[in-house]
Amino acid sequence: MNESNEKAAMPRHIAIIMDGNGRWAEKSGKIRVKGHEAGAQTVDRIVSLCAEIGVEVLTLYAFSSENWQRPALEVAALMRLLRHYLKRETKRLIEQGIRLHAIGRLDRLEPKVRKELEEACQKTAAGKKMTLNLAISYGGRDEICDAVQTLCRKVQSGELECDAIDDELLTAHLDTATLPDPDIMIRTGGEYRISNFLLWQLAYTELYFSDTLWPDFAKAELMQIIDNFQRRERRFGRVLN
Numbered sequence: 001m002n003e004s005n006e007k008a009a010m011p012r013h014i015a016i017i018m019d020g021n022g023r024w025a026e027k028s029g030k031i032r033v034k035g036h037e038a039g040a041q042t043v044d045r046i047v048s049l050c051a052e053i054g055v056e057v058l059t060l061y062a063f064s065s066e067n068w069q070r071p072a073l074e075v076a077a078l079m080r081l082l083r084h085y086l087k088r089e090t091k092r093l094i095e096q097g098i099r100l101h102a103i104g105r106l107d108r109l110e111p112k113v114r115k116e117l118e119e120a121c122q123k124t125a126a127g128k129k130m131t132l133n134l135a136i137s138y139g140g141r142d143e144i145c146d147a148v149q150t151l152c153r154k155v156q157s158g159e160l161e162c163d164a165i166d167d168e169l170l171t172a173h174l175d176t177a178t179l180p181d182p183d184i185m186i187r188t189g190g191e192y193r194i195s196n197f198l199l200w201q202l203a204y205t206e207l208y209f210s211d212t213l214w215p216d217f218a219k220a221e222l223m224q225i226i227d228n229f230q231r232r233e234r235r236f237g238r239v240l241n
């Protein structure tokens with residue numbers, strides 16, 4: 001809460017880089033996949049919490065375009081975890097009014113994974129409380145390239161004037177076109193990088209880097225980050241009176 005009597009605004013959109021699963025597992029002598037499994041449980045808790053406290057959009061970086069280069073066994077385990085999540089959680093997402101949305105190059109997913117993801121998105125489409133936006137096979141540079149290609153095709157076909165391309169139009173051609181920009185971006189796991197996450201959308205986002213490994217990330221820390229966000233002055237490049 002801020003110092004005035006006004007109720008501070010809840011961030012509309014929180015985006016999270018869920019880093020540190022591998023190190024969490026290795027610390028206790030387990031294989032990396034165990035860390036991802038524990039990370040999936042943190043996903044359950046943080047999704048429910050964000051919906052409860054009135055966040056409109058939660059974007060989770062579940063699998064980056066670069067993650068395809070990890071050992072095949074780890075990639076398979078991450079895909080299995082995603083499928084388990086969809087199977088286990090779709091009913092609960094519907095009950096909680098959470099709409100599932102996915103961004104990224106979904107055409108790279110195995111057809112059965114893609115189908116299950118699309119089905120879960122359809123089944124939860126009426127959810128009004130929160131959008132859970134999963135970034136899967138996602139890279140910010142890929143997303144911008146895809147948008148630029150679409151715009152170029154429109155220019156080539158005569159549907160669009162080159163000079164009409166501006167911030168708003170490019171934004172409207174991104175995977176996140178229907179979503180507001182993130183207010184807060186959190187990266188757990190102690191690294192200070194953006195790692196190709198929402199490169200365009202993070203332009204004026206407040207950034208938080210936490211040393212906590214994702215499986216250990218819990219309610220108290222998220223609430224602390226939100227409290228800190230509510231005390232920050234966001235100027236969006238302007239001077240405030």
Ligand code: FPP
Nearest residue numbers: 018019020021022023039040062081082085
């Ligand atoms: C980064 O940790 C995390 C990932 C690449 C995968 C994130 C996946 C999950 C949290 C579980 C599945 C997700 C859903 C939505 C069910 P890392 O492996 O890079 O950790 P490290 O830096 O310690 O090695």
